[in-house]
Amino acid sequence: MTDEASSSEKPWPVRVVSQKIGQWIGRLGWIWVDGQVAQVTRRPGTNTVFLTLRDPSADLSLTVTTNRDVMDLGAPNLTDGARIVVHARPEFYAARGSLSLRADEIRQVGVGELLARLEQLKKLLAAEGLFARERKRRLPFLPRRIGLVTGRASAAERDVLTNARRRWPTIDFRVINVAVQGPSAVPQIVDALAVLDRDDTIDVIVIARGGGSIEDLLPFSDEALCRAVFACRTPVVSAIGHETDVPLLDFVADLRASTPTDAAKRIVPDLSDEVRLIGQAKQRLDRSLRGLLDREQHRLDALRSRPSIARPLTIVDSRATEVTALRARATRNLLHRLDRAGTELEHTLARLRTLSPAATLQRGYAIVQRADGAVVRAPADVAPDEQLRIRLAEGELTATAARSPGGV
Incomplete structure (x- = not known):
């Protein structure tokens, strides 16, 4: 067998590849393998038993060959589906290009171990x-x-x-x-x-x-x-x-x-249970709603029974009476004040009339004024022939001042 690396110019023959694969697999040595028996084949006339061992968790399987004596010693009643542990060595058959395990010991896993x-x-x-x-x-x-x-x-x-x-x-x-x-x-x-x-x-x-x-x-x-x-x-x-x-x-x-x-x-x-529960829930909802409506109706009735709601015009009427009384009182006060003010005004007018110069003129007196409006109080205040204005109760007169023997 050559040790040279393969290349496109110097490829390895199939026999060399098979031999190298066999060598690599042989390095694994003897191992313990756990699996589940998928098939047991005992060929008549031979001491070789063939097993198909599957991985319980994956879609993988290997062929196991062993001697009938090994089988009878470790698992005499082995059937499909049993769980076993085998001591085996992997072998590569170059002629068929297949891999199998050669077992020299088989142990069926018991319930306790499982x-x-x-x-x-x-x-x-x-x-x-x-x-x-x-x-x-x-x-x-x-x-x-x-x-x-x-x-x-x-x-x-x-x-x-x-x-x-x-x-x-x-x-x-x-x-x-x-x-x-x-x-x-x-x-x-x-x-x-x-x-x-x-x-x-x-x-x-x-x-x-x-x-x-x-x-x-x-x-x-x-x-x-x-x-x-x-x-x-x-x-x-x-x-x-x-x-x-x-x-x-x-x-x-x-x-x-x-x-x-x-x-x-x-x-x-359960549909029937759910329908029943829905019915019960509907009944509870109806009862709750009716209870709520009853409580609110009672509350409304209580509110409506209050005097302010039952007879709302009572407050208006009482307030109207108060307003009428207040208006009458205000009118009386106002009239009283007006009467008192009128009386005071008449008294004041009388006093004014008493103190007014016009009242004096009504008694026959006259007011003599100079042309500039100054009131003449003494003869010395008037010059001879000066035009004077005489104010009477019913009108005015004009006069000319003349010198009298005793004065003007």
């Missing part, structure tokens, strides 16, 4: 927060459409569909049938879960299966399935087995239903 592994996985997932209550989502009151992942024509499918439609006849389902046990169960369930989670019309996803043994329910405790459910955007309901069956899926799901029938009751409301 439970121990599940408990260890449970602690791991819990520590990572996959079971945390605060991350669980509330289911919608009435889903538009429900995604159902279950076995084909299974009792679980019938229970979910029948009970859900009995409670709400128009509920819509999208059902994806998958294997619910065996090596292909987990990959199919995970794929169906991804399809439903991408469907925007799906409001809740139900994973349902009837009862079974611990080995039958192992796919629903698979780590890959638990992580796929945890990553879903859509709320997931676990309805696996009977009430006593508690796979790890129950802890990761947003809601655990004890049975498929219980799942139908938990995700879909």
Whole structure:
């Protein structure tokens, strides 16, 4: 075998490539492998037994060859679906270009060991927060459409569909049938879960299966399935087995239903119950409304019975009487003041008349004034022949001053 690097000018022959692949694979040495038996083939007349070993969480498988004596010693009653651990060495068959495992020891995993592994996985997932209550989502009151992942024509499918439609006849389902046990169960369930989670019309996803043994329910405790459910955007309901069956899926799901029938009751409301509750609510609303109207009517009646509302003109009448009395009082006061003022005015007028020069003139006196209006008080105030003005009670006269023997 050449050690030169391959190139377009010097390519390796197929036999060289096969040999190098065999060498690389041989370096892995003896290893312990855990898997689930998908098929057991015992060929008559030979001591070689062929097993197809699948990964429980992925769609992968390897061929295992072993001696019949090894099989009879470690797992004499091995059947399809059993969980085993093999001690094997990988081998590359250059003639067929295939890889297989050559086993020299096979151990069938017992129930006790399975439970121990599940408990260890449970602690791991819990520590990572996959079971945390605060991350669980509330289911919608009435889903538009429900995604159902279950076995084909299974009792679980019938229970979910029948009970859900009995409670709400128009509920819509999208059902994806998958294997619910065996090596292909987990990959199919995970794929169906991804399809439903991408469907925007799906409001809740139900994973349902009837009862079974611990080995039958192992796919629903698979780590890959638990992580796929945890990553879903859509709320997931676990309805696996009977009430006593508690796979790890129950802890990761947003809601655990004890049975498929219980799942139908938990995700879909009962139409008759809702109609009854609506009727009761309507009755309570009617009673409350009637009570409110009665209270307000009583309140209005009480308000209307008050004198100010029942006889509103009473206040007006009483105020009108007061206003009339006040007006009369004001009129009397005003007339009294006018009378008193008139009397005072007459007295003042009398006094004025008494003191007025006109009253003196009425008694026969006269006022002599010079031309400039000055009153003559003495003869010396008047020059001879000076024109004088004599004011009488009934008019005026003019006169000329003349010198008398005694004076003017």
